[in-house]
Amino acid sequence: MTDIITPNTSCPPILRGIQAALGPSLLSQILSCRILLVGSGGIGCELLKNLALSGFRNVEIIDLDTIDVSNLNRQFLFRSQHVGMPKCVVASEVALKMVPPLVSGDEGGADNKEAKYLPHHGNVCDNSKFNVPYIQKFALVLNALDNVAARRRVNRLCLAANVPLVEAGTAGYLGQVTVIDKSSGTECYECQAKPTQKVYPICTIRSTPSQPVHCIVWAKELYKLCFMPKVEDSMLFEDEESLRADVEAAEKDAEEEQNEKEEGKTDNEKSTDDGGNGSSDNTATGGEKSTYMDIVKELRSLLGIISSDNDASSPSKDESILRTTAQLALTALFATEIQKQIGMDRYKTADKVPVPVSLDDLAKCTDINAIPPTAKEEYNPTDIWNPSDCISEIASCFVEVAANASAPNPSSPLPEFDKDDDMAMRFVTAASNLRSYVFQIDPIQSLYSAKGIAGNIIPAIATTNAIVAGLQVLQSFHILKSQFDAKNGKNNKSADGEEEVGKHGKLKQVCRYTYCLRDKTRKGYLLQPTTLPDPNPNCFVCRNATISLALNTQEWTLDMLLNRVLKKELGFGEPTIMIGEDIVYEEGEDIDPSEYAANLTKKLVSLPAGGVGHGSVIRVEDFTQDLEVEVSVSHKDHWMIVNEDGGKKGEAKEDDREEIEKFAIGGKKPVAAVANKDDDGAAAAASAKGGETKPDDDSDDDDIEVIEADDLPKDNGNDAKMPAKVPLKKRPLEDQSGNGAKKAKLDDAKKSDEVEVIELD
Secondary structure, eight states, X not given: OOOSOOSGGGSOGGGHXXXXXXXXXXHHHHHHOOEEEEOOSHHHHHHHHHHHHTTOOEEEEEEOOBOOGGGGGTOTXXXXXXXXXXXXXXXXXXXXXXXXXXXXXXXXOTTOTTOEEEEEESOTTOTTTSSHHHHTTSSEEEEOOOSHHHHHHHHHHHHHHTOOEEEEEEETTEEEEEEEOTXXXXXXXXXXXXXXOOOOOHHHHHTOOOSHHHHHHHHHHHHHHHHXXXXXXXXXXOOHHHHHHHHHHHHHHHHHHHHHHHTTOOHHHHHHHHTSTTOHHHHHHHHOOOSSHHHHHHHHHHHTOOOTTOOOOOOOOOHXXXXXXXXXXXXXXXXXXXXXXXXXXXXXXXXXXOOOOOHHHHHHHTSTTOOOGGGSTTOOTTOOOOHHHHHHHHHHHHHHHHHHHHSSSOOOSOOSOOTTOHHHHHHHHHHHHHHHHHTTOSSOOOHHHHHHHHTOOOOOOHHHHHHHHHHHHHHHHHHHHHHHHHHTTOOOBOTTSOBOOSSSTTHHHHOEEEEEOSSOOTTSOSEEEEEOOOOOTTOTTTSOOOEEEEEOTTTOBHHHIIIIIIIIITOXXXXXXXXXXXXXXXXXXXXXXXXXXXXXXXXXXXXXXTOOOTTOEEEEEETTTTEEEEEEEEEOOOOEEEOOSSTTTTSEEEOXXXXXXXXXXXXXXXXXXXXXXXXXXHHHHHHHTTSTTOOGGGOOSTTTTSOOGGGOOOOSSSOXXXXXXXXXXXXXXXXXXXXXXXXXXXXXXXOOSSOOOOOOO
């Protein structure tokens, strides 16, 4: 390998420490390698800064999000003039300026043309752009993601492409960094059950919610905005002075940046710049006030909320005035502000464009004669409220707060949000559901289910993000050194004395799984490194283990299995479903959707090739992710859950959920036998591990009573062996009737003798 830096004098001063510590050869590897970063938010900004200042000059960034004003307090690569712009675009431009130049010049790297930070504003789950061949172009991949679905996708792509992945995550003061590498035999992201996600990006909460929990977090912030003394504690709060200061600072920065760019540019280039990063239009947008702040302040005054400056307001005793103001506030929050964001093209990349709440509904349901759902005789905590119910419930909460403030002994200020406070939960449930209706997010939550979700929210801590990002770069150094040694024949010996060969097969010896702790260990450490774990033998992603699935085979249709379990729960992208040697469903670019449409509405037991019953084994393939999995099915038609209400709390009761929510993943593969209506068998064992009886406080998303794909239960004990697989014949490539492009597997993704790997989307 030819070193990029040979004489010491050509090394930028900022990189001389790395050169001295790691050596000129590894520094040249850093300068020349190609890195992929997925995510440019809290951890991503820290990572980009670290990568740039460490000398990485060829980095690509994938991110779907746009910059929100709430990001500016910790995602330091962004400024107010960037609000509304793609995160990856702005982050790559700012980070590129930090890359030290290799030639003489300014430290800022203004003429640093050799470095390239390339942004991709899109979804990493888009298989047409980001697939296995794309991942194979990189030396390693760094994850800085904030959701499970995208992490699954990157994990499976890296396994299929045989490219090392440096995975990281944070939850408040806790964090962890690990390395996932197929050829090194390390544990993958999906080998162990993950705690339910409790950290959510603020920009997603404010602007682009996609899950019910996003709306519940937003509703809790609205509760703070409307009822808490310190209104500035809410992420929805906007201070006029700070917005004005942001605009002035942004205009000054934009003017200076524009002046620097003017020299030597054509008129066309100048015109392009005017519409770009430093434009006055974007600056104005970045500092533009929302449509709801003024009316919310007026509403707080009518409610008699004591502000943080101790200016007590007198609550309004005129309910009609209060309801009229409440109508205006709800109109601003759920109609005007939404319409404004649509006009700014905030949702041009969204799958579903939000629909503002009807003005007629807002007027009718805030009327003094409107009856909230909780005031009706037939009310039940498990009821699902429609938009009108949500509006009337929010209005009744405002009236209740004002009435309490006018009482002889008012309990003002209101307490912090508590999921056990009746008014607080009614307000949060109604506000979150109304937002879910606006953004077309399913399922809508009952007050009962929303209560379980609302109790588990952990704020993001910027310092934790910075720590794990630094650890990720350190692990990247180890990976690059391992690759360099392997390429140059410097293979170390393992513990048993055998030489380790391969591109990066010794990462288990040089990399570490590192925990970032909130409390010190007994030795006084806040960072706890451990050996990279072995793969879970029951992991269906990297060990090709059989999945067991319990459901009612006589009621479930193929469409329910496809969308609720295979796609939503297990993350399949374009699945092919086989019973024996027969294909009952197939997806792909070259597949006619109508070919298997007739099977979608059929009950599982009525499918071709004998159907799916108790003890059946079906094979599911997804070649976009190089994944083949066997699913062992057991029939279960009787489901029980734990009663959480009333005098019978803790006792088992009949599960009254919809049929599509009654299933359990995990447990041992059932023994094929004659179906017995009362036989819970392995299904009962599977569900007993946490399926339908999972308590609400362990969940915070729309699947609070169903095991998440990332929460698959593990078998107790290491001696439990999975039954032998049922041999299923796969179609030869020549018999695929033009579907070769979909079915052709990559040579680099073939399974080794030691590690049998299945990769998914």
